[in-house]
Amino acid sequence: MPNMSLEKVKMPEQEPQVRNQNFKEVALGYTKEQAMEEATRCLNCKHSPCKNGCPVGVPIPEFISEVAKGNFEEAYEIITQENALPAICGRVCPQENQCEGKCVRGIRGESVGIGRLERFVADYHREHGTKKVNQIEKNGMKVAIVGSGPAGMTCAGELAKKGYDVTVFEALHKTGGVLSYGIPEFRLPKDLVQKEIDGVADLGVKFETNVVVGRSVTIDELQEEGYAAIFVGSGAGLPRFQGIPGENLNGVYAANEFLTRVNLMKGYEFPNHPTPVKISDTVCVIGAGNVAMDAARTAKRLGAKNVYIVYRRGEQEIPARAEEVHHAKEEGIIFKLLTNPVKIEGKDGWVESMECVEMELGEPDASGRRRPIEKAESNFTIETGTVIVSIGQSPNPLIRQTTPGLDTQKWGGIIVDEETMKTSKDGVYAGGDVVTGAATVILAMGAGKKAAQAIDEALKQKQCKND
Incomplete structure (x- = not known):
């Protein structure tokens, strides 16, 4: 029988007047017992409205069902089929406007703490899980990713799983984009961000830092170097x-x-x-x-x-x-x-x-x-x-100023086809804040995932024609 408590299991936190003097994480995370108790509040609805509210389509009732049974590694496997950065999403996603906003339990009382459970599962795996050896057959095609924030990281991971040789070009000396430079340690610990990035690197993704695309190298030059597709996920770093x-x-x-x-x-x-x-x-x-x-x-x-x-x-x-x-x-x-x-x-x-x-x-x-x-x-x-x-912030103008044939909005955002994230320039895709202006991590991830799917389909089609 589901636990019909109207309130979420309380999240342990540092006391306000202690935490406002340190940079340690505010929310301390659920224990195993708290996670299992919260998971039993899920009604396991057949129509899964929560899943429809997730921009990357995580099978939410399925992973929560495993948490309720204490099968935390199985829950992790389910989440990471669709979401490569669960420890990050569990902390910084606006769940109240997305998955939890659609939760049936929220009609009377509080929704199920989906974000808290996702965070717990990711943290549990980081502490107790075993590292998988990824054996991915390469298809011989190169793809370039501009920016190592959530959009670029997601697109890179998805394409690497499909066998592409993926290189991420990052302007700063450290990878992670907004996850590294924008979100404070007390909300998102940086060692955790690095571990999630390491997980993407384990798929075979290569990272090149201190490369300012539009200055160090242009989009056209990357195409000349043989990259079959390019995804621009360079964010919105220009302040207003x-x-x-x-x-x-x-x-x-x-x-x-x-x-x-x-x-x-x-x-x-x-x-x-x-x-x-x-x-x-x-x-x-x-x-x-x-x-x-x-x-x-x-x-x-x-x-x-x-x-x-x-x-x-x-x-x-x-x-x-x-x-x-x-x-x-x-x-x-x-x-x-x-x-x-x-x-x-x-x-x-x-x-x-x-x-x-x-x-x-x-x-x-x-x-x-x-x-x-x-x-x-x-x-x-x-x-x-x-x-x-x-x-507010808008995209840095470097890429649009150095890329002929790339259509942009008056305010600087790159114009894309919303179904495929394809830009006006052949072989170039874009997503995340560089398209929408400053938005959320999970929406940027959704765009990266959508672009990866479209890139894969387009390149397979091209290969069929050439064959």
């Missing part, structure tokens, strides 16, 4: 700014620069690692998405006494995951909602304060959210020495 006075002062960071300094370049271990990150007692983070929450919570851990999330809309419009907002509030982050910065002021080139205005919400705009309207004569000032701007 508001265009207000003072954004060029010292002490103003783009959120991705700030997080890269801390995560990838280990700024939180300065001076043991030579990357200084200047933080004042008061920090203002402009924006309220997941990246803004990561930046605010990171600033708190670096020693800031007062950290503000400054957001021009209200509580209901916050785009970050509810869990991230909840954790931020628990850790002492202050939310200044219905507030918009209009000017950053400084002295001797350094930030000293930020002038803001109060806002109120009007009618919904094109995005469906209520449009913020400035309140007359409501200006006020926040004394601060650090401002972190987190209002």
Whole structure:
């Protein structure tokens, strides 16, 4: 009989006032007993609505059924048929909007903790599982992947399983893309990311770091080198700014620069690692998405006494995951909602304060959210020495500027056929944030998987014609 408890088994966590002073993982993970108990809440619905909510199509009821029986390795085998990065997805996927959002148990009470169970299974396998020896017959065709983030990694893994000789070109000195530079250690430990990447490398995928495609080598040059197909998964790393006075002062960071300094370049271990990150007692983070929450919570851990999330809309419009907002509030982050910065002021080139205005919400705009309207004569000032701007990112222009025949959106995203992820340039595919703008890890993985399928079909077809 299913366990009919209306609430999920509680996830063990570090206490808020302890964790906001360290970079260790916030959520500690289920024990075997907790995982099995949570798994018994699954009704094993025949129509599996949860699976339809998963962008990579994990057989969710099937893996949960194995967890309930204590067959954790069998559960891992089921998950990894469709998802090469389960430890990552279990931690950072917005399950509440995807698989768990479709869960029948969520109609009355809380949905089954699918993400928590996926994380448990992946962690259990990492600690207790045996490494598989992959024997894959090569088909003699080369494919290039641009970017080693979730889209590129997924596409690479899928194609390697099908026998392709896959090389991933990464611009930075470390692989992982946003998983390595963008998501903080306390949400996604970097040794875990490396182990997932090692799993893809074990399939025969080769990685070349410090290769900036569009500068070190162009897409056309890769084609000339004999790559039968190219997948562009280079992400969206170009920050947006508001265009207000003072954004060029010292002490103003783009959120991705700030997080890269801390995560990838280990700024939180300065001076043991030579990357200084200047933080004042008061920090203002402009924006309220997941990246803004990561930046605010990171600033708190670096020693800031007062950290503000400054957001021009209200509580209901916050785009970050509810869990991230909840954790931020628990850790002492202050939310200044219905507030918009209009000017950053400084002295001797350094930030000293930020002038803001109060806002109120009007009618919904094109995005469906209520449009913020400035309140007359409501200006006020926040004394601060650090401002972190987190209002969105777009793709780096290098690839589109150096690739003739590649059609892009006005804002820089690569245009693709949504069924195949094929671009306007023959043999070139793209997916993830470079197509959609900044989105989620799992959506990028879904795009990488879809592209791998399309590449395989196209190259097999081409081979048949040549034969």
